Amino acid sequence: MRAAEDTTMETTNDQAAGIPGGTQKEDEKLTSEAAIETVGDITVENPRIQCHNVDVFYGDKQAIKNVSIEIGRNEVIAMIGPSGCGKSTFLRCLNRMNDIIESCVVKGDIQLDGNNIYSKSTDVVTLRAQVGMVFQRPNPFPKSIYENVAYGPRIHGLVDSKIDLDEAVENSLRRAGLWDEVKDRLQQPGTGLSGGQQQRLCIARTIAVRPEVILMDEPCSALDPIATAKIEELMDELSQNYTIVIVTHSMQQAARVSKRTAYFHLGELVEVGDTRRIFTNPQHRLTEGYITGRFG
Amino acid sequence: MICLLAGAAFVFGRHRAYATSGKSISTLHSLPGHYGLYALILTTLPAVALLMFWSMLAPRVIEVLLLADLPAAMQGWSQEQLGLLLNDVRNSLKGYSVASDNPELITQFGERYQDMEQASNWLLWITVLSLCAGGLAWAWYKIRADHPARHRVEAVAVTGLIACSLIALLTTIGIVLSVLFESLRFFQHVPVTEFLFGLDWSPQTAIREDQVGSSGAFGAVPLFAGTLLISAIAMLVAVPVGLMSSIYLAEYASQRIRTILKPLLEILAGIPTVVYGFFAALTVAPLVRDAGNWLGLEVASESALAAGLVMGIMIIPFVSSISDDVISAVPRAMREGSYGLGATQSETIRRVIIPAALPGIVGGILLAVSRAIGETMIVVMAAGLAANLTANPLEAVTTVTVQIVTLLVGDQEFDSPKTLAAFALGLTLFIVTLILNIIALQIVRRYREQYD
Numbered sequence: 062m063r064a065a066e067d068t069t070m071e072t073t074n075d076q077a078a079g080i081p082g083g084t085q086k087e088d089e090k091l092t093s094e095a096a097i098e099t100v101g102d103i104t105v106e107n108p109r110i111q112c113h114n115v116d117v118f119y120g121d122k123q124a125i126k127n128v129s130i131e132i133g134r135n136e137v138i139a140m141i142g143p144s145g146c147g148k149s150t151f152l153r154c155l156n157r158m159n160d161i162i163e164s165c166v167v168k169g170d171i172q173l174d175g176n177n178i179y180s181k182s183t184d185v186v187t188l189r190a191q192v193g194m195v196f197q198r199p200n201p202f203p204k205s206i207y208e209n210v211a212y213g214p215r216i217h218g219l220v221d222s223k224i225d226l227d228e229a230v231e232n233s234l235r236r237a238g239l240w241d242e243v244k245d246r247l248q249q250p251g252t253g254l255s256g257g258q259q260q261r262l263c264i265a266r267t268i269a270v271r272p273e274v275i276l277m278d279e280p281c282s283a284l285d286p287i288a289t290a291k292i293e294e295l296m297d298e299l300s301q302n303y304t305i306v307i308v309t310h311s312m313q314q315a316a317r318v319s320k321r322t323a324y325f326h327l328g329e330l331v332e333v334g335d336t337r338r339i340f341t342n343p344q345h346r347l348t349e350g351y352i353t354g355r356f357g
Numbered sequence: 358m359i360c361l362l363a364g365a366a367f368v369f370g371r372h373r374a375y376a377t378s379g380k381s382i383s384t385l386h387s388l389p390g391h392y393g394l395y396a397l398i399l400t401t402l403p404a405v406a407l408l409m410f411w412s413m414l415a416p417r418v419i420e421v422l423l424l425a426d427l428p429a430a431m432q433g434w435s436q437e438q439l440g441l442l443l444n445d446v447r448n449s450l451k452g453y454s455v456a457s458d459n460p461e462l463i464t465q466f467g468e469r470y471q472d473m474e475q476a477s478n479w480l481l482w483i484t485v486l487s488l489c490a491g492g493l494a495w496a497w498y499k500i501r502a503d504h505p506a507r508h509r510v511e512a513v514a515v516t517g518l519i520a521c522s523l524i525a526l527l528t529t530i531g532i533v534l535s536v537l538f539e540s541l542r543f544f545q546h547v548p549v550t551e552f553l554f555g556l557d558w559s560p561q562t563a564i565r566e567d568q569v570g571s572s573g574a575f576g577a578v579p580l581f582a583g584t585l586l587i588s589a590i591a592m593l594v595a596v597p598v599g600l601m602s603s604i605y606l607a608e609y610a611s612q613r614i615r616t617i618l619k620p621l622l623e624i625l626a627g628i629p630t631v632v633y634g635f636f637a638a639l640t641v642a643p644l645v646r647d648a649g650n651w652l653g654l655e656v657a658s659e660s661a662l663a664a665g666l667v668m669g670i671m672i673i674p675f676v677s678s679i680s681d682d683v684i685s686a687v688p689r690a691m692r693e694g695s696y697g698l699g700a701t702q703s704e705t706i707r708r709v710i711i712p713a714a715l716p717g718i719v720g721g722i723l724l725a726v727s728r729a730i731g732e733t734m735i736v737v738m739a740a741g742l743a744a745n746l747t748a749n750p751l752e753a754v755t756t757v758t759v760q761i762v763t764l765l766v767g768d769q770e771f772d773s774p775k776t777l778a779a780f781a782l783g784l785t786l787f788i789v790t791l792i793l794n795i796i797a798l799q800i801v802r803r804y805r806e807q808y809d
Binding site for chain 2: 156158161163185186187188189190193194195196198200201202203204212213216217263266267270
């Protein structure tokens with residue numbers, strides 16, 4: 062009981078309290094330095110997204126510090142790190158979901174296919190259609206399964222006729238591996254599906270807008286292992302056509318699904334690299350500490 | 358006094374529990390506080406009940422005793438005469454001068470009255486205190502380490518809660534029954550069909566037998582038509598305005614504007630309806646009439662339009678406050694899901710948030726409708742008394758509630774069809790709002806099933 066309390070204390074206070082264990086002093090020294098030099102190669106050939114010196118503030122609090130990274134085409138990149146390290150915040154910068162939060166300010170340069178997404182001429186609506194997002198908890202709309210998937214194509218005017226729409230819905234549901242399970246009950250509410258089905262419905266809904274990049278914010282944290290396995294399988298398939306950025310708490314999941322992994326710590330990008338290398342041969346002390354389970 | 362005893366009993370109960378447990382809380386069945394409460398309840402509850410009962414019954418008992426040995430000459434007096442006598446006795450005790458036929462009797466009775474009152478008080482205190490002591494002793498006897506005081510205390514608490522909810526229920530039943538019986542009496546004079554389907558309403562009956570007057574016509578259709586007309590106008594104002602303002606407040610307004618605007622809007626709900634009433638009668642009605650005249654329309658100076666407009670304004674806070682709450686309650690995840698697909702704010706509101714919040718919004722609107730139907734003051738002042746059967750909002754109409762008021766403030770005896778008609782109207786109104794509420798619940802439930 063006491064031990065469990067202690068752990069929660071640490072996770073909520075990890076920014077203030079630092080890291081427990083023998084390395085505390087060294088880690089403090091490291092994190093208190095002006096900036097961490099990111100270890101590993103942040104560049105990729107033929108990048109889709111390029112981030113340079115990104116800072117994010119919530120009011121006075123800085124959540125992301127000077128992060129630079131490139132994300133390639135049809136690449137699955139996992140972002141890992143302890144709670145509060147800013148990985149979700151960073152993910153939400155990529156399709157400007159942080160705009161909804163009033164106190165949030167994003168500085169730096171983020172480019173999608175060479176265009177700065179934070180420039181004035183960028184239309185958030187088009188951006189979010191290009192960069193879709195799947196959330197931590199399945200959040201189907203209170204509509205029928207069909208309407209959930211048809212929502213995106215409708216608001217973006219992607220289809221001309223009912224037949225096209227039917228086709229788009231079927232396609233998206235098929236790609237999300239949900240078609241066979243729901244084809245007989247398309248008119249029933251999406252909220253009536255199981256958690257895993259709901260999450261696949263949300264993925265289908267995202268695909269229906271024909272994005273280029275899919276952001277996934279801990280997509281399996283509310284699901285059981287079987288549903289998780291299905292989603293991971295699906296990610297593998299989707300990676301043939303889409304760039305996928307996934308934030309996850311599960312290192313096994315990162316190891317299973319991603320090609321590259323980025324480790325965040327207290328708002329800074331500590332290490333980036335090939336997933337296998339990160340997990341077998343981490344070069345930064347913090348990365349090693351997290352991966353070997355000394356904190357996080 | 359009883360409070361002091363109660364406190365003492367609480368402390369005592371705790372100590373007793375402590376003592377019997379061998380100074381260790383963990384061996385007790387319940388927490389020490391429960392034993393304290395247990396002792397407290399046993400000590401005070403019977404005593405308080407007795408106190409209340411006694412103070413209700415004692416005066417009556419004293420009166421009966423007093424009147425039992427009246428002088429022989431007065432034995433044959435009627436109830437009213439005896440009542441007067443007792444009143445005189447009481448007044449003389451309070452020091453008022455009493456004009457009476459035999460002052461000696463009054464003073465004699467006064468003394469005896471006082472004596473008996475004193476005796477009763479003494480008796481009361483003795484019994485109450487002994488009840489307290491008895492309760493305390495019983496608690497002392499009962500409290501052992503394994504005594505389930507917690508269950509006992511909670512049973513008493515539950516009983517208290519049930520009693521409170523029964524009060525509300527019984528009051529409702531009482532109201533319904535009284536209205537129902539008066540209505541039945543009314544329907545002995547006027548057939549139900551005539552009341553429900555008659556198109557003519559003029560409830561003036563003859564006061565004296567020989568008076569040349571109408572026998573009255575009690576067709577309620579014009580009243581319900583008027584009520585519906587005014588409520589419809591009110592809803593036409595309140596629903597769009599209330600809904601739009603709640604959408605603005607919940608979705609677009611910044612935190613600062615919201616903190617200013619929302620209380621301001623809710624002030625509208627706090628304005629007394631009388632104030633709305635004379636605002637409608639003195640400001641809005643002339644405005645409507647002048648505007649109508651300017652357009653070349655003939656407008657009555659007490660028009661349904663004016664009353665409906667003001668009533669609509671009154672209802673805006675009901676609609677907007679409830680809608681605002683349900684819109685704000687739509688989960689954040691729903692908005693993010695929509696924004697994440699590239700929907701704009703207005704698309705998100707129209708296609709996701711409003712459908713999700715619809716059950717609550719419909720509930721709020723129906724609540725506002727029953728409020729509008731039952732509203733009295735505004736229509737009394739602004740809508741007029743003429744029972745016209747019309748759909749023209751520029752004419753004067755009257756409503757059910759207005760007629761109930763006018764029927765009951767008259768000076769006719771209470772069993773004439775005219776006053777009884779008020780109860781029949783009240784019953785019908787009650788049934789209509791009941792049906793509305795049931796429909797509202799059904800709608801809400803159906804949407805719930807679809808959206809949850």
